[in-house]
Amino acid sequence: MTQRAIGLGIVGLGRAFTLMLPTFQADRRIRLAAACDPLASVRARFAQDFQAPVYEDVAELCADPDVEAIYIASPHQFHAEHVALAAQAGKAVLVEKPMAITLAQCSQIVDIVAQTGVPLIVGHSHSFNGPVLHAARLLHSGQFGPVRMVSALNFTDFLYRPRRPEELDTAQGGGVVFSQAAHQVDIVRLLLGGLASSVRAHTGQWDASRPTEGAYAALLSFTNGAFATLNYSGYAHYDSDELMEDIGEMGQRKAAGTHKNTRLRLAQTNEAQEAKLKASRNYGGTDYQAPAATPPQHHQHFGYILVSAQQADLRLTPDGLMVYTGDERYFVATPLSEIPRVEVIDELWSCVREGRAPVHSAQWARATVEVCLAMLASNAQRGDIPLHHQVAAHLAPQA
């Protein structure tokens, strides 16, 4: 690396930042330049840890000339406002998924990116995972013939992890459609080329004490004739990581009984304690534990994903791709970086320093949010929802 690191300002030092921090710290292309958070104690921790300025107000952060790019990890419903502030200040943007929770907000972001010309990518999402990008590149190369079908399944304890009240309110972007389908849809779109044409879905709200969508089943069709089933339960007793060699979503070796323990912990917590519990485990919280600096052993993943092309089926694993063709079955390892989620920084770097168009652009992310909103609408209206904002996936050639 001969060019200088990107000075990154952080908006929101919560859960998403906590999960991205190991990446920012490990990747020399990133320098943590400033942060903004409503909580004074967390700001103080950041200032001390990174010897960097902290702000109460997003506009102040955006005015900091040492900040070249801004990572927006505020709650979903504030993304559009915060992206606008950053873009108007001429900063590059990395904004967490879901990009926003309404199509109007998404379109605002698309427009502001067009007007200001700032680089913007949306992530992290699990469509950045090495094996997903690897599979997409192989499929898009055409070597296996046309893509036909994806089967995606993920059964987790999502709904029983500690939550802020808004995370259990669909109107505020809560529930598994906004938080989890955002991953699964992004992956499926990337594998099948991006241009979904319609959605039919059922969503499940099966726990009155957590009154938002906790499960869904969706059928997506694509303009190229491909289709996909997406199935998710965040109420699960079953753990579909059984199908992923007992490697968890974050690429970690998983202990048995994870789902049971999540429920048990929650049962010992009242509502007031729950939001605190969540906060306490985030960066700057009383129970925060900085992750070990050991490099990842496996890729992150989002459950069982099988993609069928004319001449091969590909099954994504935490280590790469199992490829099944007419002649043979073979495993192709996806190279693993020492930096977790390095693919996010790869894409940010390629936009900010190399001027390339992003894969996970604002238009791309709007298309994924459109599918998620269509899932909710399909469940309500009991029919297909046609899609109008889809864009094709444009993957850069492998570096």
Added chain:
Amino acid sequence: MTQRAIGLGIVGLGRAFTLMLPTFQADRRIRLAAACDPLASVRARFAQDFQAPVYEDVAELCADPDVEAIYIASPHQFHAEHVALAAQAGKAVLVEKPMAITLAQCSQIVDIVAQTGVPLIVGHSHSFNGPVLHAARLLHSGQFGPVRMVSALNFTDFLYRPRRPEELDTAQGGGVVFSQAAHQVDIVRLLLGGLASSVRAHTGQWDASRPTEGAYAALLSFTNGAFATLNYSGYAHYDSDELMEDIGEMGQRKAAGTHKNTRLRLAQTNEAQEAKLKASRNYGGTDYQAPAATPPQHHQHFGYILVSAQQADLRLTPDGLMVYTGDERYFVATPLSEIPRVEVIDELWSCVREGRAPVHSAQWARATVEVCLAMLASNAQRGDIPLHHQVAAHLAPQA
């Protein structure tokens, strides 16, 4: 057993009979009393093997007073006609799935059963498999709370097995929707209570040389609020028996490379040879091998099936059920009979000798065919197809 065996007449000594023969031979409640088939050589073989009369004509078989029940295993499109002949002769009927290939034919069968009062069950189908019935009984008991969702997945080499031309013609009941969804839908309906309300589906015809449906993805909704994803590929390079401990559909330990070998064999065969190849491996054919008399080591299955209830997820295995609850994960073995597909004879016996109502009745089977037809219609019309002939599952208490 103190009562006499059921004298069974066979209509059609083809593939379905070949697969049921081990059951008929092993179960002392069945006596092979007569058979009917258009092929003289196969009739001769049956006459010799079982010292029983054979007929060229179904009506003659139906007139045989030694025949108490008739197993109808003729090609799908003849089922309605053959059931009518049997029922009008007062015979009990076991008819292969799919019961018929149009709703009108199904309704004819429902009507003739009502008019004649003969016992009729539809099978074998994989919803007779021990673990399916076991799971359904546990779920219907309510001990896990309301049923919510099923995820069903099966990737096979179905389309590349030797076929008669009509099996590759949807109009004649060919393709995976009639032959394979008939299993998967029956299982899902049984697990979720039976009363499907609508279907949305996509079907895939991806091989011009085998011009019928070879794959599908379907979303079913039920009147009790449950829903299901059903995903099937008969073009698969991948073998989803990987998820079933490498136990195949028939409960057999499976060698690696099965799908590859199926394709290789077919590539060495021309169209004329193909139908002969199929026939040659059936009962009475030149390559027919009577199955070893060793009792089954595992239950038969139809791929990966996960069913979610409010308080537990159940995963069906070739040996029983893996149950995941809030407290624990445990395995419940499903007792294995020494007789393969014994559950079919259990149900036939309970209808014919004990006068009980069947689970797999004509109404039940019509409802499953309705779903299959709705899958084809949904793909053509690109929308939900409402269902009007659904009936609830009524499982007898465990014997």
